[in-house]
Amino acid sequence: MEQGKIVKVAGPLVVAEGLIESKMYDLVRVGAEGLMGEIIEMRGDRASIQVYEETEGLGPGDPVDATGAPLSVELGPGMLESVYDGVQRPLDVLERMAGAFLARGVTAPGLDREKLWEFTPTVSAGQRVTGGDIIGTVQENVVIEHRIMVPPSVSGTIADIAPGAFTVTDAVGHLKTDAGETVALTMMQVWPVRMARPYARRLSASEPLTTGTRVIDTFFPIVKGGVACIPGPFGAGKTVTQHQIAKWSNAEVVIFIGCGERGNEMTDVLMEFPELVDPYSGEPLMKRTVLVANTSNMPVAAREASVYTGITMAEYFRDMGYNVVLQADSTSRWAEAMREISGRLEEMPGDEGFPAYLGTKLAAFYERAGKVECLGVDGETRTGSVSVVGSVSPPGGDLSEPVVQNTLRVVKVFWALQDQLAFQRHFPAIDWLTSYSLYLDKVAPFWKTEVSEEYRGRRDQCMAILQRENELAEIVRLVGLEALSPEEQILMETAKSIREDFLQQNAFRDDDQFSSLKEQDLLLKTILLFHERAIEAHAAGAALKDIFVAPVRERITRAKYLGPEDIDQYESIASDIETQLVGGGTDEDARAVYAGGER
Amino acid sequence: MREYMTTRDIVGPLLLIESVTDVTYGELVELEYPDGTKSLGNVLEVNGDVALVQAFEGTRGSNPSGTKAKFLGRSLELGVSRDMLGRVFDGLGRPNDGGPEIIPDKRLSIYGSPINPTARDFPDDFIQTGVSAIDGLNPLVRGQKLPIFSGSGLPHNELAAQIARQAAVLARSAQADAVGEKLEGEFAVVFAAMGITFEDADFFTQEFRTTSAIERAVLFLNLADDPAVERIATPRMALTAAEYLAYECDMHVLVILTDMTYYCEALREVSAARKEVPGRRGYPGYLYTDLATIYERAGRVKGRAGSITQVPILSMPDDDKTHPIPDLTGYITEGQIILDRNLHRRGIYPPVAVLPSLSRLKQKGIGPGKTREDHADLSNQLFGAYARGLQAKELAVILGEAALSDTDKAFVAFADAFEDRFIRQGKHEERSVAETLALGWELVALLPRAELKRIKDEYVAKYLPAETEA
């Protein structure tokens, strides 16, 4: 391989000359320590290289070695439960090699080369296979069966294949291509991160990705294969919301990218996930999780690469037929990494100094999400999905800035966090008035069959109440609550109940952090029942004051803490509502009034 | 040594030096100007045989023909030792208290290395600062970075000094409802001043002296009339000393960095001189990354006894929290304590704006065994009630007190009492967390029982003071 020489060093950017045969996005080794770098611009025989480690101590004349291959990730058994940096270096291994602090030039392969995996073939010699076909399985851990696939561009006839214990680089068998070549089949694939992995075709996604977070699932749902963004100022709840989704969503595999954020947040995941039990599998959550941790103080170029490393891994699990959810926290830090590199390249800046291609890059990234029919022709067709949730950290919370704006052009769900809500400790601080989900109609059929006929209607009714509350609040601010009609006052009270008893959800309370769709529906049903009965009771002569202090309200407030095993409690709350909300006269009178109603 | 007299351009704090060989990025440079002035510098960029050098101590006295540049083949380092305790250094780590040079145990690059996320230990030891607005609502834990967002004229120094004076860690107590005793441990304070006035710096030195905290303090001072670019090195000097004390001498180190705003301005000055494309308000686009390399040096490391807790202070230009300096800081730190001019005007000390303040690490630092079982719920309730009280007060301003419902009136009374009794306290008043919690319960008792929605019933039953009047 050719060798070049450094001519310039400016922070994470190094310029080298003499790299003539190398190509754009090729990986190179920089300096005597062989620091990882990637070619990102070529002018004449000068190549600009972004370096994934600190460049201190490098200078003109230092060598740069070409590798001839693009920046890639290793895909195969052993990814789950791992924690990688932005270019897939296993951080736990680096810690064992170099100690508590990251040291330059210390590196290790993404997949363990020694570990033996028990491989069980699912094809036999003589069988024809093409790219994407599953040739065998490895039980990677108790939760995930790792399906070993033929690499996308390979096809031919299986020459031999055998069960047994293999390392990821051992040949588990061989394949003869149509051209007569023999190709070794290994459990590891290597894939360039900046290239989307192929699939047979894109499918329209309509099954909700349930997260257990009520405001998301009921009001602004995302689907398996969908894309969502969560912008908000610092402290509004981006990270906690993303952690909630990583913990409780019904995806099979979770990729969490800590992109330029806090070290302690990664530690939090690393310490908590192995302890938490996945409600779907009953096993520790870490078993379905891959962590990519390139924190804010780690090299900025590796931060730029981290989102690509993460999404390539996500696509790989999708190709096996899994539903994957990928979280990027925060995409703004990724965009800033691009800006920093672009600045060093002295490119013409666009808005706020971001490169002009910011929008294109963001769109291309989110476009790698989706539900697909997987490559491969074995057996029945497989589908898999990648859902992407990206947080955005706008400067000063200003949503007009370029990263938010470019993101909104491509995502279908917008969870808008509001600092005012966070200040009141209304969590999740997702603003119900400005957030939206374009998947609402898509999930409606699923809701109808799997939750209830009325769920969607209840959701819409609550949304209408909240919107009306906002209008009325303006009047209250100017002339006081007394100016509202009794019905309006009841509506205000119901809106408050929706906010406090449904929307507010404490991520740190065991009995609150997760609600199933059924529970969410029952909770709405209960709140709306109170609303209707309150209106009727008032019409029948009950004083608002008395209605609002009905003892059952305490039970409604606490209903969100009920577990799935207490579903019958909702019935008893409903009957409390019926008995406590009566008109001005005796119970019998009230019943009579109700009976005359349209019920 | 490679020494050159080939300076071509001098722009602000930068020098462009030609015909150099073997220069590396980040290399330390000793500059000597024709009038005899000396300055340390480092290489910001090297392109062929041209090096761009930033002069930490400025370029006054330099000229192209008479400037001598010596490239030292290493990066800027600090010689560290336990003997630094009790000493005062300048912004570049040179003794300026008249005492002897430090005989270093080792020399460390001031840029440090990132902690591997897998090697971090999650900070969860509650620090009792004795300040209710912090302990009760936005508690500090060991290894956290919790800045004070302030403004000119606000008592951030007093608050930081009070924290440094009173900070104590409690022993874990086995019972859920018991609060532990104060723990003794080896404790140190590292103080870095960037661009603050002599008076402000003197306030801290006097404070450390009178409490004899000076013996376990290390001070790095770059004052308002010291070279601005030196400020870029000062916090890194301080953190290098802190890392040594924490991770090699097993001490719990509290690092106070003040004022981060002047640090950022120095960075902007260099960036402008380099003609870089600016981000918001002229600050460089890499300000976030740069600040992260400072703030992320707080924390705990598995298997090591010590810890680094950071309390950076920054003054918000125009009291504007969305200004890039507080904004980017808040995006990196684990919360923020915001001081409020209105509370200050009304004579409330410490004037902590409770609602926008935040401690992100509190969930793991409080609760049974650490403080008390009811702490989280109670603090949640205090937040909610105070927010509601303030809203009701706003309504009352427009519509008159009479227009409020009885419940809202109770919330107004609560909010007033909360500011007056909970937030307000003496500069030398040290409240134990048990006292702070008791005070909180006294205050929530002003509210109708049914409004205590955020507290578990069992805690209400256990801790709510018995009704005194009807």
Ligand SMILES: Nc1ncnc2c1ncn2[C@@H]1O[C@H](COP(=O)(O)OP(=O)(O)O)[C@@H](O)[C@H]1O
């Ligand atoms: N769902 C929630 N339940 C309880 N507290 C929350 C919730 N979401 C956020 N918080 C609180 O807000 C703080 C900041 O949240 P975080 O997600 O870290 O904000 P961001 O990532 O937007 O800066 C958390 O430390 C926590 O105290």
Ligand SMILES: [Mg+2]
């Ligand atoms: Mg966050």
